[in-house]
Amino acid sequence: MTATAELAAIHLQYVIDSWEHLTDMLDTRHGAPWPPAARMTDYLAGLKKAEATADEIAEAAAHLRAGRRLAERADSRFTLGESPAPIRLQVLDVIRTVEHDLVYLADTIAQEIQRPVMAKAPSNWLPADRKMRDKLVAEDAADPRRWRYRQYRTAPFAAVWLAARAEERPGPFLRPTSLQVQRIATGAAAAAAAVQRALDGVRQAQVVNRPCPLCGGTLGMASGDGEAPIVVCFACRQEWQLVSPSVA
Numbered sequence: 001m002t003a004t005a006e007l008a009a010i011h012l013q014y015v016i017d018s019w020e021h022l023t024d025m026l027d028t029r030h031g032a033p034w035p036p037a038a039r040m041t042d043y044l045a046g047l048k049k050a051e052a053t054a055d056e057i058a059e060a061a062a063h064l065r066a067g068r069r070l071a072e073r074a075d076s077r078f079t080l081g082e083s084p085a086p087i088r089l090q091v092l093d094v095i096r097t098v099e100h101d102l103v104y105l106a107d108t109i110a111q112e113i114q115r116p117v118m119a120k121a122p123s124n125w126l127p128a129d130r131k132m133r134d135k136l137v138a139e140d141a142a143d144p145r146r147w148r149y150r151q152y153r154t155a156p157f158a159a160v161w162l163a164a165r166a167e168e169r170p171g172p173f174l175r176p177t178s179l180q181v182q183r184i185a186t187g188a189a190a191a192a193a194a195v196q197r198a199l200d201g202v203r204q205a206q207v208v209n210r211p212c213p214l215c216g217g218t219l220g221m222a223s224g225d226g227e228a229p230i231v232v233c234f235a236c237r238q239e240w241q242l243v244s245p246s247v248a
Contacts (some may be wrong), residue, residue, distance in 0.1 A: 001167055004178075004185045008166040011188035012159040015098070018195050019156045025091045025198075094198040095155070098191045102158035105187040109165060109180060110147035115172040117141045145171035155191070162188065214238050 001009075118140045121133035147161050165176055166184045176184075208219035208231060217235025221242075229242040 002178075002181065005166040005168070005181050008181065008185035008188045009163045011185070011192035012163040012166075014192045015102070015159045015188070015195055016156050018199060022091060022095060022195060022198060026088055026095075091198050094194050098194050099155040099158075101187060102155045102162065102191055103153050105184065106147055106158040106161050107149065109162065109176070109184065110149075112180065113165065113174040113176055114147055115174065140172065143172055145169070145173075159188070159191070212236060212238065 118133075118137045120137050121130040123130075125133065145164070162184050164171070165173065166181050166188075168175060206221055208221050210219060211217065212219055212233040212235060215233065215236040215238075217233045219231055219233055221229055221231045231240045231242065232238070
């Protein structure tokens with residue numbers, strides 16, 4: 001595996017590992033510290049290692065299982081009504097953008113390298129030969145390694161499939177060219193960077209150790225994302241923007 005392919009796989013695995021936490025930010029009132037220290041350490045260590053040498057990445061089957069589990073959760077959750085806090089809109093935008101870009105990249109790569117399904121047997125073949133050929137056609141069409149243009153159209157599943165293609169895993173595909181692998185790597189890096197920025201943006205979300213002055217509810221503060229810190233009451237939804245006092 002080339003260094004470019006390994007970097008692509010590492011970035012895509014980061015998206016897969018982070019996706020559940022990212023989508024959870026749409027449902028929760030405040031975020032837990034992110035990323036977990038061990039996970040980010042592993043990610044950065046993987047990037048550093050990939051720049052020096054090309055080591056094996058986890059088997060595509062493991063990625064596939066992870067992607068399918070996450071794929072079942074994604075589509076029904078991306079509605080604006082479920083994202084009352086300001087930061088949720090930013091997360092929602094990242095989710096939709098990354099998902100669109102990875103799925104589109106998988107669509108285009110599949111069009112270029114995925115082999116068409118085997119043709120059915122001609123009607124003039126002997127019945128036994130036709131039956132055998134039709135069985136092979138059905139198995140070829142159902143091959144789980146194929147990219148589906150109408151199923152599993154989520155970021156985790158696209159990441160799983162793209163990682164397998166960058167790693168040249170076997171299947172009904174042509175061998176990707178170096179240019180195609182580079183396109184996968186570029187898209188993977190952009191997706192990982194967007195996810196990391198989104199998670200960094202909510203990393204400083206925390207519960208404030210004092211009650212709301214209006215209703216006594218729990219307060220949360222979002223900060224550390226480059227914007228002015230915002231304090232929100234989870235009960236009455238009152239917001240306060242913290243502004244540093246001006247210096248005379």
